[in-house]
Amino acid sequence: MAKLLKSLYIAQATSSAVAFLPKFSILTPLRMTSSSRIAAILESPSAERNKGPIYDMALGPKVFPTLMENNDDNKIRVLELAAGCGVHSTYFVSRALAEGMNIEWHPSDPDPEARLSIDARVEKDSLVDSIRTANGWILGKAGGTACNDGHRDKGDAGANNNGIGGVEADYSQYHNYFDLVTNINMIHISPWEATIGLMECAGKTLRKGGILLCYGPYKKGGTAVESNLAFDRSLRSRDSRWGVRNLEDVIEAAKKEGLTLDSYIEMPSNNLTVLFRKEASTN
Numbered sequence: 001m002a003k004l005l006k007s008l009y010i011a012q013a014t015s016s017a018v019a020f021l022p023k024f025s026i027l028t029p030l031r032m033t034s035s036s037r038i039a040a041i042l043e044s045p046s047a048e049r050n051k052g053p054i055y056d057m058a059l060g061p062k063v064f065p066t067l068m069e070n071n072d073d074n075k076i077r078v079l080e081l082a083a084g085c086g087v088h089s090t091y092f093v094s095r096a097l098a099e100g101m102n103i104e105w106h107p108s109d110p111d112p113e114a115r116l117s118i119d120a121r122v123e124k125d126s127l128v129d130s131i132r133t134a135n136g137w138i139l140g141k142a143g144g145t146a147c148n149d150g151h152r153d154k155g156d157a158g159a160n161n162n163g164i165g166g167v168e169a170d171y172s173q174y175h176n177y178f179d180l181v182t183n184i185n186m187i188h189i190s191p192w193e194a195t196i197g198l199m200e201c202a203g204k205t206l207r208k209g210g211i212l213l214c215y216g217p218y219k220k221g222g223t224a225v226e227s228n229l230a231f232d233r234s235l236r237s238r239d240s241r242w243g244v245r246n247l248e249d250v251i252e253a254a255k256k257e258g259l260t261l262d263s264y265i266e267m268p269s270n271n272l273t274v275l276f277r278k279e280a281s282t283n
Contacts, residue, residue: 080108137201138197160262
């Protein structure tokens with residue numbers, strides 16, 4: 001069981017999903033007709049609401065400037081885990097490019113429909129030079145996808161991902177590769193195993209000094225504002241494995257993978273953006 005929880009799985013491509021290989025560099029972007037592209041695009045009201053505040057309060061003023069200070073080749077490489085339908089991918093990259101940044105963005109989600117939506121949005125917005133084809137890495141045994149966050153009729157997005165055990169060599173070229181890993185609105189709407197998988201993935205793939213950004217609602221000391229406590233009860237009624245997590249537990253899980261708490265930012269609607277740094281001594 002421990003090995004399962006500390007594994008990063010690679011999803012098999014299905015006939016309805018975008019085929020991918022674990023070596024991102026040899027992928028070619030998905031090409032769609034206008035009608036098929038529109039049909040593939042999913043919507044996320046929550047992502048539309050929080051994309052601006054996350055960029056304006058965290059990425060723009062703090063995260064990107066910090067990463068650029070110690071960047072030798074003037075490029076920021078980002079892994080977006082639980083990317084959902086692609087709202088954040090295209091918005092963040094568009095903003096970064098408009099500010100003159102050189103960015104290489106790798107979206108990832110275990111849900112096949114989510115990956116189709118991401119690739120469709122990227123093509124629609126002409127961002128194929130900056131955003132790689134979405135991959136289907138599964139975090140831990142349980143997966144983990146932002147598609148559970150209120151814009152699907154059922155809460156089982158990513159449940160039928162047909163994941164197979166990943167061989168570490170398949171993604172070893174990405175060890176110490178990324179400057180930034182983002183994970184938005186996943187931790188509370190997935191089993192705890194997905195958070196364990198998230199932390200292991202970030203610990204392996206971030207370069208020394210790289211940043212993990214986690215966004216969502218949290219408890220502190222086992223409690224929170226009443227709206228988040230009500231949200232926690234609602235989540236647990238949908239799936240007993242879900243729930244608003246204690247920030248202290250998330251910090252401890254990150255610490256085990258060489259990620260230390262840097263800071264957190266109070267966000268609208270009682271959410272937090274939590275920033276971790278990869279320790280310089282971590283392999």
